[in-house]
Amino acid sequence: MASKLRGFENRDGITLVAPVTLVVAAIIVVPIVWTVVLSFQDARYVDVARNGLFNEVTLENYANVLTAPAFWQSLLTTVEYSVATTVGSITVGLVAALAFRDRFRFRAPLRAVMLLPYVAPVVATTFVWQVALNPQYGVVNAIGTQMLGWEHPVNFLASAPTALLTVIVYDIWRYFPFAFLFLGAALTGLSREIEEAAVVDGATPLQKFWFVVLPQLLPTVALLVLFRMVMAFNEFEDVYLLTGGAAGTQVASVRVFEQLTGSSDIGGASATAAVMAVFLGVALAFYLRLTARQREA
Amino acid sequence: MSAVTVQGSVLRVLRVVVIVAFVLATVLPFVYMLSLSFVRIDDLLREPLRVLPALDRITTETYREVLASEEDGGYGFARFMRNSAVVAVSASALTVALVVPASYALTRLRFAGRTQISWLFLAVYLFPTIIIAVPVFVGFQVLGLGSSLVGLVIAYVALTVPVSVHMLRNYLAGIPESIDEAAVIDGASRFQILTRITVPLAMPTIMSTALYSFMIAWNEFLFALLFLSAKQDLWTVSLGLTRLADGQEVSKTVLMAGSVLLTVPIVILYGIAERALTEGLTAGADKG
Numbered sequence: 120m121a122s123k124l125r126g127f128e129n130r131d132g133i134t135l136v137a138p139v140t141l142v143v144a145a146i147i148v149v150p151i152v153w154t155v156v157l158s159f160q161d162a163r164y165v166d167v168a169r170n171g172l173f174n175e176v177t178l179e180n181y182a183n184v185l186t187a188p189a190f191w192q193s194l195l196t197t198v199e200y201s202v203a204t205t206v207g208s209i210t211v212g213l214v215a216a217l218a219f220r221d222r223f224r225f226r227a228p229l230r231a232v233m234l235l236p237y238v239a240p241v242v243a244t245t246f247v248w249q250v251a252l253n254p255q256y257g258v259v260n261a262i263g264t265q266m267l268g269w270e271h272p273v274n275f276l277a278s279a280p281t282a283l284l285t286v287i288v289y290d291i292w293r294y295f296p297f298a299f300l301f302l303g304a305a306l307t308g309l310s311r312e313i314e315e316a317a318v319v320d321g322a323t324p325l326q327k328f329w330f331v332v333l334p335q336l337l338p339t340v341a342l343l344v345l346f347r348m349v350m351a352f353n354e355f356e357d358v359y360l361l362t363g364g365a366a367g368t369q370v371a372s373v374r375v376f377e378q379l380t381g382s383s384d385i386g387g388a389s390a391t392a393a394v395m396a397v398f399l400g401v402a403l404a405f406y407l408r409l410t411a412r413q414r415e416a
Numbered sequence: 417m418s419a420v421t422v423q424g425s426v427l428r429v430l431r432v433v434v435i436v437a438f439v440l441a442t443v444l445p446f447v448y449m450l451s452l453s454f455v456r457i458d459d460l461l462r463e464p465l466r467v468l469p470a471l472d473r474i475t476t477e478t479y480r481e482v483l484a485s486e487e488d489g490g491y492g493f494a495r496f497m498r499n500s501a502v503v504a505v506s507a508s509a510l511t512v513a514l515v516v517p518a519s520y521a522l523t524r525l526r527f528a529g530r531t532q533i534s535w536l537f538l539a540v541y542l543f544p545t546i547i548i549a550v551p552v553f554v555g556f557q558v559l560g561l562g563s564s565l566v567g568l569v570i571a572y573v574a575l576t577v578p579v580s581v582h583m584l585r586n587y588l589a590g591i592p593e594s595i596d597e598a599a600v601i602d603g604a605s606r607f608q609i610l611t612r613i614t615v616p617l618a619m620p621t622i623m624s625t626a627l628y629s630f631m632i633a634w635n636e637f638l639f640a641l642l643f644l645s646a647k648q649d650l651w652t653v654s655l656g657l658t659r660l661a662d663g664q665e666v667s668k669t670v671l672m673a674g675s676v677l678l679t680v681p682i683v684i685l686y687g688i689a690e691r692a693l694t695e696g697l698t699a700g701a702d703k704g
Contacts, residue, residue, distance in 0.1 A: 127606075128526060128527060129527040129528055130527075131521070132526070132527025132528075133528065133529070135517040135518055135521035136518045136521045136529075136530075138514050138517075139577055139581065142570070142574050143574055146552055146574030147543075147548055150547065150550075150551035150552050151543050151547065153551040154550075154551060157551075215438050218434040219435070223435075229435070231686075231687070231690045232439060232443060233442050234694070236442055238686050239446070239683070240634065240682060241635060241637065242637050242654040242657050243449070243675040243679045244445065246657060246661055246671065246672075247445050247448060247672075247675060249661075250448075250452065251445065251448055256460050256668070258465065262465065265465055292441065296442075300694055321420070322420075323419045323420045323423045323424075324420070324423045325423055349541055350541075352544075353542075353545065355545065355546050355638060356637050356638055360658065371544075372546045375544065375546050375547065376546055385550070388550070392546070395544070396544075400542065403542075
């Protein structure tokens with residue numbers, strides 16, 4: 120009897136999960152596998168249309184990817200961009216979460232407002248930033264030249280060092296609410312007793328933060344770092360919409376996009392994507408090892 | 417004065433400054449957006465510093481122009497909004513229909529492959545959407561779904577399902593299994609438990625899951641770009657806005673009106689369900 124129920128459980132479980140799994144498999148897993156296969160072929164759109172998956176096998180794509188200086192440059196850009204936005208958005212989110220920790224008037228509505236950059240459509244917010252930063256009619260340059268005495272308007276999104284910096288600032292603006300949300304939830308979960316004990320022992324507010332609050336937040340921070348790093352490493356829309364990958368902002372996924380749409384080099388694009396995924400996988404494994412002790416504690 | 421009181425009073429002041437700065441930083445870009453959407457383009461070019469238009473210069477012509485169909489000399493945003501709404505509503509309905517049974521099974525039933533499936537859903541986030549998008553696009557072309565809203569809906573469902581499963585599963589795990597067991601004793605079938613007990617109990621989280629996938633689908637840009645670029649009558653609002661912003665011919669304040677139209681539905685929905693949504697997303701986060 121028990122084993123019969125167990126059998127049904129197995130059957131029912133698989134039936135209920137099957138549709139979701141099929142969709143994810145068809146739309147996500149199969150394309151990923153396909154990408155890996157294509158990365159070993161010298162394939163352009165015409166070849167894929169004619170021969171499907173069965174083109175000549177070659178390692179040429181990988182050789183091309185690994186010997187192209189532009190690839191290493193875009194890898195470096197991706198790493199700089201990911202680290203800067205991750206550290207920036209989490210730090211800013213933490214400051215915001217601490218400022219919002221104690222009750223004040225309008226805390227709930229203001230907290231909701233703070234999440235707007237994260238929930239608003241990326242196309243709309245990047246467009247607003249583009250207009251605001253425009254050298255001819257943007258408000259930022261108008262303030263700079265008319266009130267702050269800049270000699271020339273700055274073309275934030277089209278010249279080399281500022282473009283990447285601007286994209287990073289934009290993404291800190293867009294993603295700090297995410298860290299704010301999670302760190303805020305973690306802060307509410309903390310018991311106040313330990314902090315009160317520290318205060319009784321004469322800890323200053325900064326000591327209390329550094330020695331009592333922060334260590335308790337570290338598991339959440341570690342999780343956020345992981346999450347944000349993966350997302351930032353694969354980020355496409357924000358960079359593409361703001362700069363189109365110009366002026367030193369060609370992160371890896373924008374490069375993949377350009378290989379696909381510009382030169383329709385599917386094999387090369389797939390190889391670039393595969394190398395990036397391996398790189399990310401190695402970095403993640405390293406990070407998980409590094410934080411393993413902390414997560415067990 | 418001791419370090420405690422000095423730091424205490426500095427931090428009290430700093431906290432107010434920080435809160436004000438944060439609120440301004442988040443709100444001002446949206447104020448700028450809203451305000452420019454009522455400005456005539458020549459006023460903006462003449463006086464970029466004047467963010468709030470003079471009362472007698474306010475115009476709603478921008479909205480008329482952006483909403484009107486091409487035949488009427490506009491840019492067809494009314495149609496784009498309809499497309500986006502169709503795509504987002506279908507994607508979110510389908511996501512819920514798929515995710516509810518799956519999350520129920522993942523929390524309640526022991527079956528072969530249960531842990532593997534949970535891992536699979538996490539692993540998909542290791543890969544950039546861009547490498548998924550291209551094979552999907554080529555595959556859909558072969559099936560005849562390439563340049564259609566149906567194809568886009570299927571892609572969006574796949575994109576939102578993993579996070580949705582995660583949200584709902586966390587919630588269902590918190591509902592005591594003894595309720596299910598009681599129902600089994602009363603002779604309820606698995607299907608009856610799911611529809612009569614689990615779904616009503618989980619309704620708030622189901623709603624926030626639906627909302628989450630609606631927002632993702634409404635905001636999405638990359639798949640729309642790959643699938644629909646050539647078919648202007650099928651453009652979503654996000655795609656329409658970027659396509660028109662690429663050229664020089666459409667005035668920026670008209671496109672600001674377009675941005676407002678793109679943003680307002682999301683802000684309204686978010687305003688209605690802010691609490692449910694944030695609680696759904698952070699479920700389990702405070703457990704460490």
